Amino acid sequence: MSAEKRFTPARACSLDQVPHWDLETDVLVVGFGAAGACAAIEARQAGAEVLVLEVAAAGGGSASLSGGEVYVGGSGGTDVQREHGFVDSTEDLQQYLLMAGGPAADAERVAIYAGNGVSHFNWLREQGVPFKGTYLPGKWIEPPTDDTLLWSGNEKAWPYVEKANPAPRGHTVQFTGWGGGKVLMQVLCERAVQLGADVHYNTRALTLVVDAGQVIGAVVREEGVVRFVRARRGVILCAGGFICNSEMVKRFVPAALDCELPVTGGNDDGSGIRMGISVGAATLNMQEFFATLPFFPPESLVKGIFINGRGQRFINEDSYHGRVAHYVLRQPDGRAWLLVDNEIFGRPVIQEDIQIAAVGETWAEVERELGLPEGALVHTVEEFNRLASTGNDPYFHKAAEWLRPLTEPPFAALSYCKGDFQGHAFTLGGLATRPSGEVLDADGQPIPGLFAAGRTACGLPRWGEGYSSGLSLGDSTFFGRQAGRKAAGQSVV
Amino acid sequence: MSAEKRFTPARACSLDQVPHWDLETDVLVVGFGAAGACAAIEARQAGAEVLVLEVAAAGGGSASLSGGEVYVGGSGGTDVQREHGFVDSTEDLQQYLLMAGGPAADAERVAIYAGNGVSHFNWLREQGVPFKGTYLPGKWIEPPTDDTLLWSGNEKAWPYVEKANPAPRGHTVQFTGWGGGKVLMQVLCERAVQLGADVHYNTRALTLVVDAGQVIGAVVREEGVVRFVRARRGVILCAGGFICNSEMVKRFVPAALDCELPVTGGNDDGSGIRMGISVGAATLNMQEFFATLPFFPPESLVKGIFINGRGQRFINEDSYHGRVAHYVLRQPDGRAWLLVDNEIFGRPVIQEDIQIAAVGETWAEVERELGLPEGALVHTVEEFNRLASTGNDPYFHKAAEWLRPLTEPPFAALSYCKGDFQGHAFTLGGLATRPSGEVLDADGQPIPGLFAAGRTACGLPRWGEGYSSGLSLGDSTFFGRQAGRKAAGQSVV
Structure with missing residues (x-):
């Protein structure tokens, strides 16, 4: 039987099925996209040994194909916001994000993000992510220039504008035209490697290993060979969403089938979410998706x-x-x-x-x-x-x-009748987590040893109607960091 | 530590935590409502030893507080439909149910139900459920009389009427006024007991027992004592939905919070769904709910x-x-x-x-x-x-x-502004299952030994907008039967 058949994301592997450990680490990160890279950086800086699995031949994930916008603000404003005359209070950002989260908004996650947006932006710059610092007026889908700050959401539109003072919060990585995400991910991936994260490319996580209700590692396939990886402190699932998995889309978010163009780096196959489900994780908002026409x-x-x-x-x-x-x-x-x-x-x-x-x-x-x-x-x-x-x-x-x-x-x-437009979509539902990245069971209690961030988790962006450009990169990088710290045994912000 | 803390639905119990088996059976049914009673009847008739756990002091579940309407038709019509001049083709019922299922309709489940509605109705009568056989014209929420047949859905309304020839399909148990569900459940529960199902009342299923990925029993608390129950052929979760669990409602179906009146027998606490999640089951349509103003x-x-x-x-x-x-x-x-x-x-x-x-x-x-x-x-x-x-x-x-x-x-x-109406609601999301009741993991593969029916599963009624009165009782009784047969090792319809 092939490794894929013996080991599948939807069925966890028990310790007694593990013949030996091929590799050992403190923190095992599954997926080297925005969330995974930031998790790896923080876990390394917290002193943990970090092993990253990336199914593709290079890092970056779906984030590297994005426009490179990061949705941040609050605390009076980032220096870019302030330089261009925009004041942005934490309360306004918090209120905006609460509305943007829809009926299932997570107030705790929103409060943490709103309160730490400016320091997160500064952290990204400290890692080496370039932001030019300029402001681009107007209404854009993606900036055609290398400018930084732009209006990227519903801030000035009803009903948001009635409840929260508007400010532009899209902060775009310096790059002329579409492609800032590539720069962002080059910097973050290089930073993680430079800090000593051991990245295994062309390596697929097949399933989690559990023992007595605790996640203790993963079964992986590297260059065609099945290997057993022990994670002493925890596994962080940062494997993206599931827009590439047509079977999952059909079951969980059938409305997204009306949008034929998936927004993805190509590996959003839901394997992270399925691995979480296999060990008893609850999922949230699986029916929600980002869409645009x-x-x-x-x-x-x-x-x-x-x-x-x-x-x-x-x-x-x-x-x-x-x-x-x-x-x-x-x-x-x-x-x-x-x-x-x-x-x-x-x-x-x-x-x-x-x-x-x-x-x-x-x-x-x-x-x-x-x-x-x-x-x-x-x-x-x-x-x-x-x-x-x-x-x-x-x-x-x-x-x-x-x-x-x-x-x-x-x-x-x-x-814009059905069939006449080209819709773009990616999924917003995922594993239930705490802001720390701890994955939650159906009672809302953490599953020992398991963490998730990025689109594998149901994060800040969880309601298609309330999405803003930059929310997913902001969420993935920020909560990826939290998961990295928490898995490494440190406190989060 | 109390049994509730040691054993919780969201965390499965592994075999090594089982000191001994207090009870053994072939098929363990969790919940003695509409789905559980029908599962027990079929499993007994298939020759299996059946043990039923019921948390309340008596059987019936939420179904016993319902109006006792069962949504059936097709195959040219039940004899009641035909006697009153209504023709009802299987194709029309099937088309109607497909539309009623919304974007996530399950075509296989719909086809099976549409093709077997008449024989299911006859089966209910064979069990002793009384139907007077009369027709009540008009538009009703629930019949105020003891009549049988009524229009109980969207059959004559656009857009349904354009795609499927309409027929009245609500078949109500004989009882004057609201309360037919009590009669239905008295008959079905008595029938299960008469056939030899061993029912333990005041008994709560605390969690499932798993071994090597297979569900092999449950930990229960009976009259304050924790007991370990082995199920040789399988466990069938028929424990209702989760409208009574405010924490779950808030997380999974927050829109239902606008309806203050739960439609429930009082024990729809989501424990069945949580037990399923604990062993790797996928959930479907958790955001959906029946609502009425x-x-x-x-x-x-x-x-x-x-x-x-x-x-x-x-x-x-x-x-x-x-x-x-x-x-x-x-x-x-x-x-x-x-x-x-x-x-x-x-x-x-x-x-x-x-x-x-x-x-x-x-x-x-x-x-x-x-x-x-x-x-x-x-x-x-x-x-x-x-x-x-x-x-x-x-x-x-x-x-x-x-x-x-x-x-x-x-x-x-x-x-009918928010706050001015009294809304009634119950949940429609639940465990992913096959029409046979087999509970499915995140890859859509059956979890050995686990079955579900009724509102613990995501069944025929899975879209609030498409609900019809009688759909939940129809689904629970019909697919409860299938799960009973399948768990007992027999083929389903």
């Missing part, structure tokens, strides 16, 4: 209005694009369009071939072409125009800067 | 229209009340009202003290009193009235029989 830039399109098959608006379009995406995805019969007029029209840069479902010299023509109930679209647009011309949106509270009547023909409806 | 009877209220804080309608009000409830619960800022005119007004029987948020001689007055944007409510009502007078609802597809313009002053808005 990048309907802008150009940012003029944000001035358009989304309607559904009933001609109703359903979202303030100046919300974070991922929030808009979740609202679009749940419209009845999967039908939604972005209405634009000639002045704001432009092809979405990220999906230039978006289908134009209707064009007309009047909104009534567009309504007919879409096959909507008579008057439905026309009434919605007329009401929007009437109020927008006074700078008000009492229905959806779109901010005044994005309000402009749609009155310049020709008019058009861009199709 | 019973806004009718009187059924005239179904002719009203729900609007949200934007003055928008959001649901065809003739949908099943539980579906309406989920739509109401998710409206922005928790604001929703049922608009009625003088002709259809009546106080909801189940919540007579519902708050009347606004009254007016015109709809404009009602709109002002509710503080809605000017024209929002008025336009929605006018548009509804215009179309309803022609018998059409192109927006929400409410059926013609419930369409009537709201034109008789005075007009009123009944408040």
Whole structure:
């Protein structure tokens, strides 16, 4: 029988199945992405022997394919925020993150992150991560420049803006264009290695080893050979989410199937989560996912209005694009369009071939072409125009800067109906953990010897509607650090 | 240390912790509710020795406090359906149940249930469950009579009616008024005992016993004494859902916290689900729950229209009340009202003290009193009235029989805003299982020796929006039977 069949993530290996230990370490880190690298750095600095397993031939994980944004602030602001005139209190960040966490927000995790965001940002710089220190105004999906600070979430959008003073909190690694994540991960991985973490590439963790309810190691396959690794102090699962595992997506987060483009480095196969489940870990929010249908830039399109098959608006379009995406995805019969007029029209840069479902010299023509109930679209647009011309949106509270009547023909409806868009997605559900990374059982008690961080855990980002760019890198690096310290036997922040 | 502390559902007990077996059986059934009783009956009939643990002083579980409706049909119809002129094809039932299961519907489970509904209904009668055989027309939450057949779901409502020919499928146990569940459970529990199931009341399953990845028994506390029970062929978890466990509700299904009234016999503490998790079981749809805000009877209220804080309608009000409830619960800022005119007004029987948020001689007055944007409510009502007078609802597809313009002053808005209603809820998430009851690990493979049914499993009812009355009793009794057969070593249907 092959090693994969004998040892599978969903079935833990008991000590009596271990013939001998091939390798021993204090802390075993599974996955050398953002969470794993930071866990390794901290565990090494706490004096622990650290062995890292990475299934790929190089480190970096999904984080290395990201834009390299880190969502931080609070404590009055990072020096970048303050230099550009933005004040950011811990209370505002905390309130924002609580709302961003949705119904299942973790108040303890939020409080710790909000209170330590600035010192975490400084820590990243101390590791050598470059941030230019400049500010990029405007509304972006990802910065096209090498600037640092940008608005990357729902801060200025209703209802967030009503409860928390807004500040830009996306801090992007210095790199021109998309690709800051690669720089971030080069620095963090090199730092971990430099500190003495022993990284085994091309090595897959097959399953955990347990003894008397305690996780004491893992069975791994390195260059085709099965090896047994003992972890004296603990195993930290930092193996990413599960967007690459179509079977898991279908079972746990079927709504994400509407988004065909996975956001991943290629190894988010859910093995970390499955290993946790095998030893009695509870999972949280497995149905949640990040999604986006990048309907802008150009940012003029944000001035358009989304309607559904009933001609109703359903979202303030100046919300974070991922929030808009979740609202679009749940419209009845999967039908939604972005209405634009000639002045704001432009092809979405990220999906230039978006289908134009209707064009007309009047909104009534567009309504007919879409096959909507008579008057439905026309009434919605007329009401929007009437109020927008006074700078008000009492229905959806779109901010005044994005309000402009749609009155310049020709008019058009861009199709965001199911099947017409290219959706991007990754998973947000994962193992239940404490902020320390301790993995929790179904009673909320830690499972001895087991830790998790990054998308293997259900972390700070846990609600698709509340996502902000930079939240996953912020969460993975910060809580990866906590898990590394805790597993090494040190106290966390 | 108390037994509860030494042995907890979230931590399995290993064989080396078992000093001796106090009791031995073939099949151990945890919980003597609908699923457990049916599992016991089938396992006994398959020749297995059966021991049942029931934490309460008597059998019946939450099912005994239910209305006693069982959702069955297909195969052309039960004899009750056919006697009253209703044809019900297996394909229609199957299509309906697939839609009712939502994005995570289990096609295999649905097909088995749809194909065997009639024989299951006949089996229940063979056990001695009384059904009068009569038909009760109208739209009910629960039948006030001792009639059998009624419309108990979304069958006649859009979008279900467009995809599946409708038939009434709620089959209610003969009992006048609310309480058929008690009769059902008396019959089924007595039958299990008569067949030789050994039932231990006042006995709590503390945790499962595992050996080499196989479930081989349980640790129980009976009359204060800890006992070790060996199960030679398997353990079937039929311990209900987790609506009574506020800590679990908060973690797994926080949205249900808006409904203050748990639907339960009192012991849905999630211990069955936690025991499953402890041995590596995957859970599914933990965020889903049944909810209802019973806004009718009187059924005239179904002719009203729900609007949200934007003055928008959001649901065809003739949908099943539980579906309406989920739509109401998710409206922005928790604001929703049922608009009625003088002709259809009546106080909801189940919540007579519902708050009347606004009254007016015109709809404009009602709109002002509710503080809605000017024209929002008025336009929605006018548009509804215009179309309803022609018998059409192109927006929400409410059926013609419930369409009537709201034109008789005075007009009123009944408040279904957060905090103003009494919501009822129970949980729908649970252990991943095969239709045979085999509990599945994170890879979808059966965990040897472990089975689950009823609300401990994620079964046929797994999506709040798609619930129908009778689905949980139908699922629990039918799949309880399958688990009993499978655990006893027999093939399932």
